[in-house]
Amino acid sequence: MSGVALGIEIVVVFFLALFLLHRYGDFRKQHRMVLFATLLAWFLCFLIVFILPLDVSTSIYNQCKINSNKEKAAVLPTEYSNQSTNSSISPTTSTKKVCHKPWSYIPDGILPVFWRVVYWTSQFLTWLLIPFMQSYARSGGFSISGKVKTALIENAIYYGTYLLIFCSLLIYVAVSPKLNLSWTQLQVIGITAANTWGLFLLVLLLGYGLVEIPRSYWNASCHGHLLAKTYFKASKLMTEKADAEENLEDVMEDVRNASEAIKYNHPLRKCIDTVLKKSPTEYQEKMGRNMDDYEDFDENRNPCPSKKSLVKLHKQVIYAVQRHNRTQVQWQALLEEAFHLEDVAKNETSAAHQFVHSFPSSEPPGWLSRVLYTPTIEWYWECLLRRWFYRALAVLLMLVSVAVVWSECTFFSPRPVLSLFAVFIQLAEKEYNYFYIEMACFFTIFYLCYCVYSTVFRIRVFNYYYLAPHHQTDAYSLQFSGMLFCRLTPPLCLNFLGLIHMDSTISGQQREQTAYTTIMGSMKVLSFIAKGFYIYYPMLILLLCIATYYSLGTRCLNMLGFQQFMGESNMTTDLVDEGRELIKRERRKRQRTEDGENRRREWRERYGDPREKYASRNRNTYSELKENNESVMNSSAFAPLSRRDRSDQTELLQDAEPLDFNAEEITETEDRRYTGGRYLATSLSRGRIFDDV
DSSP: OTTHHHHHHHHHHHHHHHHHHHHHSOTTTSOHHHHHHHHHHHHHHHHHHHHHHHHHHHHHHHHHHHHHHHHHHHHHHHHHHHHHHOTTSOOOOOOOOOOOOOTTOOOTTHHHHHHHHHHHHHHHIIIIIHHHHHHHHHOOOSSHHHHHHHHHHHTHHHHHHHHHHHHHHHHHHHHOTTOOOOHHHHHHHHHHHHHHHHHHHHHHHHHHHHHHHHHHHHHHTOHHHHHHHHHHHHHHHHHHHHHHHHHHHHHHHHHHHHHHHSOTTSTTHHHHHHHHHHSOHHHHHHHTTSOSSOOOOOTTTSOOOOHHHHHHHHHHHHHHHHHHHHHHHHHHHHHHHHHHHHHHHHHTTOSSOOOOOSSOOSSOOOHHHHHHSOHHHHHHIIIIIHHHHHHHHHHHHHHHHHHHHHHHHHTTOTTTTOOHHHHHHHHHHHTTOHHHHHHHHHHHHHHHHHHHHHHHHHHOGGGOOOOOTTTTOOHHHHHHHHHHHHHHHHHHHHHHHHHTTOOHHHHOOOOOOOHHHHTTOOGGGGHHIIIIIHHHGGGHHHHHHHHHHTTHHHHHHHHTTOOOOOSSOHHHHHHHHHHHHHHHHHHHHHHHHHHHHHHHHHHHHHHOOHHHHHHHHHHHHHHHHHHHHHHHHTSGGGTTOOHHHHHHHHHHHHTSOOOOTTOTTSOTTSOEEEETTEEEEOOOOGGGTTTTO
């Protein structure tokens, strides 16, 4: 099994990242470079989470071999001295410690190279490529050089913070008389600067998520609370949606004015065409290309905007369209959630114990869902079992959060071992239970990642990003998620190794290091970071958890004017009532649409498709006319006619007026069909066909 487990997990992680990208992104519409960068970022971060447990089990096995060799080396001199002093005494038998090789053992030399490739590639993505691509994509420049210049200026703040930390650490090492600068130490300084930045943000996000994640599942079990919060979110989102639509209309008005001012022969007309391509389709159809009159440009008569103003307008269009599309997607997702919660409330009192949906799903259910997830099973799950499952899950996650907070505050103590995760790993290490070690490491890292990343997308700073399923996530949000994952995953995993006492730099234990910590270098180069910041800063998680438990951040935002869901406050009640009315209005609108579709469907089932039947009736009429024409032409009355007479007769037939299906002579008793919004008669009297001949 040497290396097989590593290869299997690499393949599994790749398809997992590809599946998630397909669920959130759109392969057909989004740029290939954006999809590739996001896929690579997600793939590398998932690799760290999945492969690190294998690294832990491998290092534990290597430590067992080292201990076994030390015991063997200590026993052999003792046996030799006993035999030389007293040959009559039989040699002592030593019990050699047997080290069991883990099923996922990875040979020496593979993991260090693997981690270096993964780590430095992810750092290149998160600090250089993805931020540059984000700014480049949202830049309003009309040339490559202009977009590159804008991207570099906008990313100066990111590079500035990183360089500030790096330069501070570099000065510390240069001033210290005991340390000499080398290429290896410069790498350590760069890695330490990146991890310090990531750990600073990590603790803030983790302190919020460790409390909010279990509480969110507990609140999800309370149906009334969840429905009221959904109404509250609907009210806020409708305001944001209206602002986005109004902003888009204002920007499109500016685009229309610029398009009218810049004629077809103006040098900046290509810039206007580029802006129009980024506009929504309905606005493009209204504005057109402004080339109908071909009026020559006169700068004195028609003042035109400058190229700088067009660059600014181009950027405004990109942001306005992105914001408008995002709010539309959020609104549709929120409507589906609200309708589902209202359906659950209605079905709770159902005596038939079968779940009935108000509106059928747009996606047809699969055969497995039809067989296993029947309406009866859905009723028991949604109305009875789900609340208890969520409450049990909330209690379990609360216990895990308590264990994480306790371990974060005590992991620096190697003796006695106070970190709960270190205790569990050491107990399993004595029994050589490598499978338990790997599963415990994986689920712990996964829970930490879930708390951190879900916090980011719950907060949605300035509402710049939003991960929406069903291929509705925009390119900026995909890039932002990839960038953030690459920044937070390495320090999170390093912090986890400290929790289980596998990082000797923090715990002070002399033991075999994991291959992951080897790429971090020796933290002794920066002792005040290794012995100070990395140990004591995570203790702030306790204070952040207390503040989150009492909702201090929510209360502060509410006081500053950012409405937050606060339970029974007056502002919350007003917004909940407003959201309820909005959902009712959307329900009535969708109900009318569904009723219209049902009536049209019933009409088609009863009478067939009107357009197909109308077309077939026209074809039948034409065939009858053709047959009658041929029969008359072949009759004996026309037999004596010469070739010229027949040509004249044919010419008269061809000059006959076309059939008028809207003629007033058509009686009311004839068949009528509905097509195009009005009734048309479709039958004629055959005796008047040749009246014009």
